[in-house]
Amino acid sequence: MSIKCVSCGSCGFPMENPEDFALGDPSQPHCRYCTDSTGALLPYEAVLATNARHYVESQGVSPEAARNMAAALLASMPAWRNRPGVAAQ
Amino acid sequence: MTRTARKEQKEATHRRLVEIGIDFFAERGFANSNTADFAKAAEVSHGTVFLHFPTREALVLRVLDAFGDRLATALKIAMEGEARLEGVLRAHLGVLREYEPFYARLVQEGPLLPMKARSLLFILHASVSHRMNVVAQREAASGSLRRIPRHQLFNTWIALIHYYIANRDIFAPGDSVLDAKGEELVDCFLKLVRN
Numbered sequence: 001m002s003i004k005c006v007s008c009g010s011c012g013f014p015m016e017n018p019e020d021f022a023l024g025d026p027s028q029p030h031c032r033y034c035t036d037s038t039g040a041l042l043p044y045e046a047v048l049a050t051n052a053r054h055y056v057e058s059q060g061v062s063p064e065a066a067r068n069m070a071a072a073l074l075a076s077m078p079a080w081r082n083r084p085g086v087a088a089q
Numbered sequence: 090m091t092r093t094a095r096k097e098q099k100e101a102t103h104r105r106l107v108e109i110g111i112d113f114f115a116e117r118g119f120a121n122s123n124t125a126d127f128a129k130a131a132e133v134s135h136g137t138v139f140l141h142f143p144t145r146e147a148l149v150l151r152v153l154d155a156f157g158d159r160l161a162t163a164l165k166i167a168m169e170g171e172a173r174l175e176g177v178l179r180a181h182l183g184v185l186r187e188y189e190p191f192y193a194r195l196v197q198e199g200p201l202l203p204m205k206a207r208s209l210l211f212i213l214h215a216s217v218s219h220r221m222n223v224v225a226q227r228e229a230a231s232g233s234l235r236r237i238p239r240h241q242l243f244n245t246w247i248a249l250i251h252y253y254i255a256n257r258d259i260f261a262p263g264d265s266v267l268d269a270k271g272e273e274l275v276d277c278f279l280k281l282v283r284n
Contacts (some may be wrong), residue, residue: 007158012212014162055211058218060240069208076154076205 010034010047010079030079041079048074103141105231106131110152115190119198130148157209160184161216168220174228174282177220177270178246178275184265196255215239218243225282236284246278 007014015021015031016039022035030039034047041047048070055066065069074080109131114122124145142148167180168169185192195202195210221243224240228234238247253274257266 007161012157012161014158014160014165016165017164021253054215055208058222058240059211060243063212068204069211072204073208073212076150 008034008077010041010074010077011051012073012077034079044074044080044083047080099141100283101254102133102137104132106138106141107152107155108149110148111156111191114149114152114195115273118194119202124148143266144205150203153195153202153206155207156188156195157213160188160192160213162240163187164213164216168217171220172224172227173277174221174234175275177217177224178278179271182216182267182271182275184251186271189257189265189267193254193257196251212278214247220248233284235284237282242282245281249278250274 009029011031011034013020013031013033015026018024018026018029022030022032023038025039028035028039030041033050034042036042038085042050045088048067051070051073052066054065055061055069061069096214104159110127113130115126117126124154127148128138142151163184164181167184168177171177174211179231195206197208199207217270218239222239225234225237225242227241229236253260253266253270260266261269
C-alpha cells in the first residue's frame, strides 16, 4: 500500500480529507474529534473517554477494559506521551 | 558527514528496520522471535538494532504502530465510498488480504501481546464497525437487512473471518485464506443478516 495520510497526533485517527482535521484545516495536527470548536486539543480525560466509548460501542468491550485499551493507545501518541503519569504499556 | 546527513541516515535506517520488521514478524511471529534473528534478517549488527530500539518490546511496538497506521489509512480509503454492507465487507477483506501474513500473526498472538498491541487491533475494528453500522442501518431501514445491534453485527463478522485467518494453514495451506475463502465468507455472512 503506497497511499499514506497523516494521523491525528492525539488519537491516531487517519486524516485524509479536510473535514477530518480540526477546524477543517489540513495544517492542524489533531482531528476534529479530539478538539473543540476553536481547534484546541480537548483535555486528556475527555479524549480518553471518547476513545474508550469507541471500543464499547463498536465491539461491546467492557467499560473498564475499554478504558485500559484507550489509555494504552494514547500513551504513545505525540500529544500525550510526555504527560505525567502516562506510560506506554 | 554533516550532522544533518547523519540524522537523515539514521532516520532512513530506522524506516528500513521498521519495513523489515513487518515482514520479519509476519514470518516468525512475535513470541518466537528475538532481536538477534531480526538483526540477521535486516543485515545489521545487533548493536544497530538496539541503537534504534532499546528493547525487543520497543521494536515490536514500533512495527505494530507502523502497521496500524497503514491498515487504518487503507481501511478508511477502501470503505469510505461503499454504500452497501456487501461492499464494506469486500473492502475490509481486500485490505486484510494485502496485509494478511502480518494481520494473521496479530490475530493468532493478540491476547499474548502488550495491551498497546491489542488496543491497536481493536481500534482498527472500531473503524470497520462504524462503517458497517452506517450502511447496515440504512439497509435495515429499507427492510433488506435484519436489525442487529452494532457490536453484535461487527463481532459476528469478525469472529467468522478471524476463525479462518487464525487457522489459515489448515483452510488454505500455502495460500491466502482470504483469496481462497473470502467470497464464501461474505456470502455466508450476508445470508445470516439479510431478511
